[in-house]
Amino acid sequence: MIRLEGVAKSFAAGQRLFEAVAPTSLHIGQGEVFGIIGFSGAGKSTLLRLINLLERPTAGEVWVGQQRLDLLDAAALRQARRRIGMIFQQFNLLHNRSALDNVCFPLRIAGLKEAAIAARARQCLDIVGLADKAEQYPAQLSGGQKQRVAIARALATEPKVLLCDEPTSALDPHTTRELLAVLRDINRRLGVTIVIVSHSLSVVRALCDRVAVMEGGRVVEELPLRQAQLPEPRSDAARRLFEAA
Amino acid sequence: MSDSIVEILPDLWLALGQTALMLAVSLAAAVLLGGPLGVLVLLTDRGQLLQRPWLFALLNGFINVVRSFPFVILIVALVPLTRWLIGSSIGPLAASVPLSFAAIPYFARLVEQSLREVPRGVVEAAEAMGASVPQIVFRVLLVEARSGLVLGLTVMAVSLLSYTAVAGVVGGGGIGDLAIRYGYYRFQTDVMLITVAVLVVIVQAIQFSGNRIAARLDKR
Numbered sequence: 001m002i003r004l005e006g007v008a009k010s011f012a013a014g015q016r017l018f019e020a021v022a023p024t025s026l027h028i029g030q031g032e033v034f035g036i037i038g039f040s041g042a043g044k045s046t047l048l049r050l051i052n053l054l055e056r057p058t059a060g061e062v063w064v065g066q067q068r069l070d071l072l073d074a075a076a077l078r079q080a081r082r083r084i085g086m087i088f089q090q091f092n093l094l095h096n097r098s099a100l101d102n103v104c105f106p107l108r109i110a111g112l113k114e115a116a117i118a119a120r121a122r123q124c125l126d127i128v129g130l131a132d133k134a135e136q137y138p139a140q141l142s143g144g145q146k147q148r149v150a151i152a153r154a155l156a157t158e159p160k161v162l163l164c165d166e167p168t169s170a171l172d173p174h175t176t177r178e179l180l181a182v183l184r185d186i187n188r189r190l191g192v193t194i195v196i197v198s199h200s201l202s203v204v205r206a207l208c209d210r211v212a213v214m215e216g217g218r219v220v221e222e223l224p225l226r227q228a229q230l231p232e233p234r235s236d237a238a239r240r241l242f243e244a245a
Numbered sequence: 246m247s248d249s250i251v252e253i254l255p256d257l258w259l260a261l262g263q264t265a266l267m268l269a270v271s272l273a274a275a276v277l278l279g280g281p282l283g284v285l286v287l288l289t290d291r292g293q294l295l296q297r298p299w300l301f302a303l304l305n306g307f308i309n310v311v312r313s314f315p316f317v318i319l320i321v322a323l324v325p326l327t328r329w330l331i332g333s334s335i336g337p338l339a340a341s342v343p344l345s346f347a348a349i350p351y352f353a354r355l356v357e358q359s360l361r362e363v364p365r366g367v368v369e370a371a372e373a374m375g376a377s378v379p380q381i382v383f384r385v386l387l388v389e390a391r392s393g394l395v396l397g398l399t400v401m402a403v404s405l406l407s408y409t410a411v412a413g414v415v416g417g418g419g420i421g422d423l424a425i426r427y428g429y430y431r432f433q434t435d436v437m438l439i440t441v442a443v444l445v446v447i448v449q450a451i452q453f454s455g456n457r458i459a460a461r462l463d464k465r
Contacts, residue, residue: 078375
């Protein structure tokens with residue numbers, strides 16, 4: 001579903017070139033839940049944002065489905081992005097729009113008919129269990145509810161892929177568990193491929209089939225997580241992350 | 246005192262109308278021309294959606310240069326343009342030209358500032374959903390910044406109201422001009438007090454309505 005082939009991202013930092021992501025290749029299967037874990041500054045968010053080209057790679061190829069995204073022009077990229085949902089640590093909802101209007105947003109920019117938009121948006125709020133909060137504004141919702149609205153918004157255009165950038169880092173442990181259940185449910189029921197960035201092993205463990213461990217802009221290890229026993233990490237970074245948990 | 250008030254009433258009504266005309270024209274120009282200018286100067290800045298360093302420098306420079314002019318000098322400097330546009334350089338409509346000219350970069354700056362307050366992440370989320378730049382401007386930036394925009398417009402309306410007094414220099418008329426002519430030049434203190442009182446009431450009304458509207462629009 002998602003193939004990163006030797007993607008890299010470097011920024012100019014004054015005179016020097018800072019390599020946020022060293023050349024990296026990842027293959028993520030359809031319907032898979034894939035985690036990217038690492039300490040702060042490891043480059044995991046940047047790697048995630050390379051998938052929908054919020055960060056443009058300085059090298060390599062980005063494939064989602066059958067499409068190579070890094071070669072698309074601006075209009076084609078906008079079309080492609082409508083098939084890739086994304087949620088963020090800070091939710092990034094429109095504060096001056098109701099929950100329902102937030103979910104309508106991606107449908108309106110895609111130019112759908114207004115009647116179809118409202119029906120689909122309500123359906124999505126229902127999926128995340130917030131049908132009764134449709135008319136509320138984000139300021140009236142709790143953190144967990146805001147993130148659920150964001151998930152409903154990301155699902156509105158029926159994407160095949162959902163990118164999650166630290167989606168639970170602003171939430172308490174209880175709300176985190178609830179939100180992870182929502183994400184798991186979406187993956188099982190709708191078959192959406194999920195890529196989730198987190199610094200928390202428990203989040204990744206609860207949700208992911210596989211995890212990539214990042215350090216210093218590199219994926220130092222990929223580990224399967226489906227078995228009951230955590231696999232023995234080989235890298236230093238993974239060992240420290242596992243110990244921290 | 247009551248005599249001079251009755252005497253001044255027709256002039257006061259006329260002045261009110263002139264002030265309203267000058268404010269309406271310059272506010273409309275500010276919103277229609279200054280608004281897009283403000284959006285453009287923001288979008289072309291470094292790190293923004295339409296990053297164009299030379300265009301940003303040009304627009305930003307233009308805004309600063311026009312805003313540097315003392316208003317009286319702007320009025321005089323623009324006399325040829327005013328004649329060409331209006332056919333005359335005196336009267337409230339003529340005074341609306343330099344007023345508009347001052348209002349456009351003023352409002353552009355206020356718009357730019359308000360839009361900068363919109364969190365980067367919200368714009369990014371819209372980009373990730375495949376929104377185009379016009380969609381981001383109209384459906385994200387202007388929506389999220391709308392209460393700040395109304396407050397900016399309110400502040401500017403009050404400033405323009407005091408600018409209209411200066412417009413008396415070119416026979417613009419208006420309430421401020423009335424205060425200067427009768428109250429100041431003719432030493433009719435009572436007339437001056439009345440006109441200033443009227444101005445105080447207008448400013449209060451503008452600020453009160455602006456605050457009310459902004460609060461109603463703000464759901465944050």
